[in-house]
Amino acid sequence: ADPIRIGSVVSATGPASFLGDPEQKTLKLYVEALNKKGGLMGRPVELVLYDDGGDANKARTFATRLVEDDKVVAMVGGTTTGTTMAMIPVFEDAKIPFVSLAGAIEIVEPVRAFVFKTPHTDKTACQKIFEDMKSRGITKVGMISGTDGFGKSMRAQCMKVVGDYGITVAAEESYGPTDADMTPQLNKIKNTAGLQAVLNPGFGQGPAIVTRNYAQLGITLPLYQSHGVASKSFIELAGPAAEGVRLPAPALLIADKLAENDPQKKVVMEYKKSYESATGQPVSTFGGYGFDGIQILVQAIERAKSTEPRKIRDAIESTKGYVGATGLYTMSPKDHLGLGTESFRMLEIKGGDWVPTETK
Amino acid sequence: MLKRVLSSRLAVLVLLAAIIAVVPVLAPSSFYLRVAALVWIFALAALGLTILTGYAGQVSLGHAGFLGIGAYAVAVGPAKLGLDPLLSLLLGAVLCGLVAYAVGRPILRLKGYYLAIATLGFGLIVALVLTSESAVTGGPDGMQVPRMVLFGWRVSGVSTWYWITGGALLVGALLALNIQASPSGRALRALHDSEVAAAGVGVDVAKKKLAAFVLSAVFAGVAGSLLALMNGFITPDAAGFMHSIELVAMVIIGGLGSVVGAVVGAAFLVVLPQALTVLQEYEQAVLGLLIMVFMILLPAGIVPSLRRLLLERAA
Amino acid sequence: MLTVDGLSSAYGRIEVLHGVSLDVSAGEIVALVGSNGAGKTTLLRTLSGVQPATGGRILFDGEDIGRLPPHARVVRGIVQSPEGRQVFGPLSVEDNLRLGAFRRWDDTVKARLEAVYAMFPVLSERRRTAASSLSGGQQQMLAIGRALMAQPKLLLLDEPSLGLAPLLVDQILAAVVDLKSRGITVLLVEQNASAALAIADRGYVLEVGHVVHEGAGAALLQDPKVRAAYLGV
Amino acid sequence: MAEFLQLVFSGLTVGAVYALVALGFTLVYNASDVINFAQGDFVMIGGMGTVFLMAAGLALPVAAFIAILAAVLVGLLLHRLAIEPARGASPVSLIMITIGASIFIKGVAQLVFDKQFHSLPAFSGTTPIAIGGATLLPQSFWVIGGMLVLVLGLWVFLERTLIGKAVLATAANRLAAKLVGINVTVVLALAFGLSAAIGAVGGILVTPITLTRYDVGTLFALKGFAAAMVGGMGNPIGAVVGGLLIGLLEAFGAGYLSSTYKDAVAFVAILVVLLLMPQGLFGRRAVERV
Amino acid sequence: MTILQVEDLGITFGGLRAVDGVSFQVSLGEVFSIIGPNGAGKTTLFNLVTGIYRAGRGRIVLAGEDVTRVAPHLLVRRGMARTFQNLQIFFRMTALENVMVGNHLAERTSFLADLLSLPSVARQNVRTRARAMELLERVGLAHHADTTAGDLPYGVLKRLEIARALAADPKVLLLDEPAAGCNAVETEAIDRLIGQIARDGVAVVLIEHDMKLVMKISDRVLVLAHGRRLAEGPPRQVRSDPAVIAAYLGEHGAREADRAHG
């Protein structure tokens, strides 16, 4: 039968490749497995996949290509907020559903008819972190954030909600996406009196270097990282300095440690196993976003029993209680993400591994 | 005879116009139009470098900075200042010219690689400002560019932009060809070979270099504006270092100093990645390989090298 | 010693040497004269291997060297002082001279260096300066000195007197004669044709890539056609 | 005072990284007047190669040695297969070839290695050394020490050996170099091979601090290029001074002015230096007689 | 009428007094030659006079105005043009274009006009081209008009530089070794050319080592050595000056010089 064409544009190379690469691998693996099982509605699925290298203009061109030339029925991808935002008009105009894998909240707020996303918003992450700080009695913190899209966006969201938790940010620094040494900035934070903890919104290698420099300077305050570093490689890169670092992350990272009755246990273990055996690399949250994206899409098509883009869209919007690698999704016409804070678990690094700080 | 034809201004323009006219007929879908429109936009920016680097021999590794200024002018102008998009485009071009004037005055005294690093620094600073001043520019995630409305007509749609960008390229090519064959163009090419001798016959070397720099900045700025308007969205990496390199690469691969070369170079670097996507993870390696192979086989750039071969064959 | 047989050479598709044949015997001074663009420089460049030959043969001491790279020819003793001086601008005068001995680095380098300095005392005065800051004539001296540092068997001189003061022109020509007495063979391209032919054993006249006259130096000097075309008398 | 010292340490460490990359540029430039844009990728090959060889079970010194050899091989191949066939092309064309090579190397590296960041264990542990209230990691000493050894070696090679002079001569005047019997092909191959080795050594030394990935070469090339220029292109001492200067400027910019604009601070300072000294701090003043 | 006057000009390079207090003046229609040993400072003197080097001391007066600190490209405007000992050819341009650039001063179109290719530009191009062609013919290079300058032999380029300098319509023309690389017959052509230029009322300042040419054509000769004046006067007087013979001419040179006037 005619294949069902699903499009994808990810940043498999370039500065965001550590996000895009696992996304790409996950999507390919998933579609392969799906086709092995007989495809979707008896039709094979064809994944049309492009790499934008992190360049918004290229992403836009590929989006046009997916719509105009490849005639896809839906799209899952868009690794960064910038590339996602550049592609949105194309899919909105063509009325083709687009499930984004990027972080920022403005992708789904205000709600756009055809745009969805799977990753947690940075706002939720901030809330989770501040909740944890509050429970430890922390009221005055320092913040050092990356100047990349992720870091800046999360920083802004955190600043918005921080007041709700009675916490003040008393020292603020930033670093560039490719900086190799953050001791000057951390030194300033170190010299700010009265801080009780430090928060580092950022992704890529920056947080690892921050964590090392933090230890080098002998700062003993609790250090919070973001979900942007939620992969095993962060622990490797940061080395012993990572001990004690806390961060909000989805269940996927602690798949083996989840309670047997945890609703996500089965899903994350399966995904983890198939990804790790196929690629030889540890799973990351980012691959999980891709997994959830394609899964939500495929299930929507199944429910809609149609490859009509509008019908798929409606079906996605009616996703209810989908159990994914990232969390539990329930979408609505007002909520095109459908994840709550509870999908985040607060983890701490102990003995070179992730450990949940709370048991559910 | 052949030589005359190959180097005549009219021939070049007619050729370009013919290509622009024919692509829509052959394009199977509007995606191809978009790619072609991107070629025209980047070719326009590259033409600026043809004047600066090709004619006058002054390197700029920061020209994406001007692209970025032009792009953000049409984004920030209407969105934050309530200006008309067309007016913003013009203001953006003027701004590029003014910035180029201010920056060029001191740094054009530098030569060769020293000029290269200075312009590179300029481009980096522009990109940094665009990334950091989130309040105005939307930060690293970029910002929406309001649709252009001309006399009540909302300019959108791929084919509309195709014709607009194609027209802009033709105008750009005309200007670049005009300069080439004029007293100023001769002066620029002369100072490329010997500044001392050029000054010795009365060429105000500093002024001419500056004029070329300003003009090339305006070209890049307008290209940036068109890019932003067509995409409806812009991120700071439009001003990034890699794009500066890309612009220079277009000019060199196409053939330094050749107007057609700039277009061919732009086509090379815009179309090739689209064609190479079928190679998936091998794309990058093959792209690099192709650049090397082309430069080795056609060391003067595609257009001049082929032109020479053609002339020799004919001779 | 050197036999050039039907040598052709071209820039791109334009051939500028059309089958040039000439001989240079060991210990001779052979002068090559001809007007601007005749191809004298091209001939010397082809002999040194920095310009490819498109036809013909070059035999040196019986060996066909036509395909050897330039450095291999230097090793065999073919050394050129090129037109337009071509000094290593940013390097000091002394480094320029040392590099002349790149393929003849032995105990005698010091002595050779002193010999060059003795010949051109001004180079000795400025031995630490960058070659590019020398005056034109000084650079010419440096180019000749650098060639001598290589202990040539066959010395190719392309307009050695260019830009030199009359006093030095005399000195250079005398030096050429002196080289001959030390067994060094010289192929001399000179615009100062009368002076060159006067010290040459034999001479060739090149016109647009062809040898049009050849003979003993003195004979060519007397040849009315040569006198009219090159000596201006 | 402690803060000042901390900034100095930071600046010196990062500066030494830049300096190591800048040193790599000097040789190829000195031999050919060409900026080898793939220089940063040699740094990457050194770092990534060692990471993966160690992962395969080799000891650090062995892995490092093989990685350096691999980089040299890549350098020689780049010369033999890409630069040499384009003999006679203008410097811009050659630079374009090196840009192509850089893209190619990155493209292959992401296939051979992966797209993740990697680190190497610090050579002498990670216990910070406290000096005057500020701290410094032992690896910084490795980087600074390695840089000093390389700069000294390079300086001696270029200034004190005939081969070194032959390298300079080749760039100064290719024709004349041939005429004095220099085998310019060999000299260029030597330059590419050696600069690849220098780059790889740098990459191995800095990876424990900066981390590495298949595409870090671009950034290294950028900063190293800036360092080489402000110091005066072609002069190893200049490369080191330039690297340290930029490192210090960035550290002080971040520490005292604005961490967001520290790169801008550094570049403005570079511009000021160049406007006052158009050949960089230690560049040979090119006298062009007319 | 004195057009160029140089007073006590001097410059040092790292302790070396390349030009050390030189004075002279030149009148319209005169051929004034500067000779002297290699490194005497002749070219440096030209570089000072044309503003390429900044004089450490002294004064340059051109057509009655002090131009000591005037930038090179403005000196042309006041009537000074030169050729270079180390060729400064626009190698990538054709011979004709080289000369056309020489006419730059007379080209009155603005950058903007050029950009828009206003009709004035086309007219200007036609004028410039015609004038350049005329000059190429005058120096005997018309047949090379469309050849890329980089492909021309050395001797030809020397003449091309003269044509380019002439295109600027100078009142003072400085020639640095124009006959270098030319054989006797070609030198005679240059000799005639210089004679003509001078007869057209241009002041020619000539640096040359070809004594036959210098002695034959010069009205006056200045001899420099070590940056200072060694002698000055009419050719006849200079060539028999024992100091000049010892420092510069040598026996042979003196004979050559004699023959020229013979």
Ligand SMILES: Nc1ncnc2c1ncn2[C@@H]1O[C@H](COP(=O)(O)OP(=O)(O)OP(=O)(O)O)[C@@H](O)[C@H]1O
């Ligand atoms: N690089 C080049 N490209 C193309 N043609 C060239 C090149 N160099 C020289 N020619 C041509 O080759 C011919 C011979 O030139 P060559 O330099 O050998 O002459 P020459 O006898 O040395 O002249 P001169 O006395 O002026 O030095 C000339 O017609 C010249 O135009």
Ligand SMILES: Nc1ncnc2c1ncn2[C@@H]1O[C@H](COP(=O)(O)OP(=O)(O)OP(=O)(O)O)[C@@H](O)[C@H]1O
């Ligand atoms: N820019 C400079 N830097 C250092 N020294 C210089 C510079 N320019 C000239 N000199 C020195 O000044 C002296 C005079 O040089 P100049 O070129 O004027 O000599 P010249 O009389 O023209 O000689 P020639 O007849 O050989 O051309 C020389 O010793 C030269 O080395």
Ligand SMILES: [Mg+2]
């Ligand atoms: Mg010649």
Ligand SMILES: [Mg+2]
């Ligand atoms: Mg001189």
